[in-house]
Amino acid sequence: MRRGDFIKEMGSSLFQTVKSVYEPFISEDLEKVESAADRALGIRWVPVIKESEPFSELELKFIGGKPVIVVRNGTNMQAMDGVCPVCSNIIILTTLYSSGKCLNCQKEYNFKTQSGELQLASFPIKRKEDIYYIGFQKYEKKSGGSHA
16 A cells, blocks of 8 residues: 555545544434524424324314414425414315315415415425424513503
């Protein structure tokens, strides 16, 4: 082996050793940074479903009294607000057509084509250890003082 090849191999081996030693610490730091970012943004993660549970492609779940539409297209999963943004009624789902409709204002949304008159707010989703979590924004009500 030539001296240049030996030094090159030693450098890459040393880098791999340092990487394998510090990798657990870095992953812990990344989790801490992610947790701090969630606190700063006011996101609260709520477990919704285990990956091993039977689940249809379209479901309406009530999480903390709030209706949430959970949609699964293959491996892609989305969570959307289950309340009509126009008239504040609960969206009625039709699993046969993969659509949702507000019975009060008659606006519809198709979850397969992701099109329709309803503009539903979406929630962030993350998967951690076989469990899907939905992120809810914490809205703090500010108490307004009376000015006399």
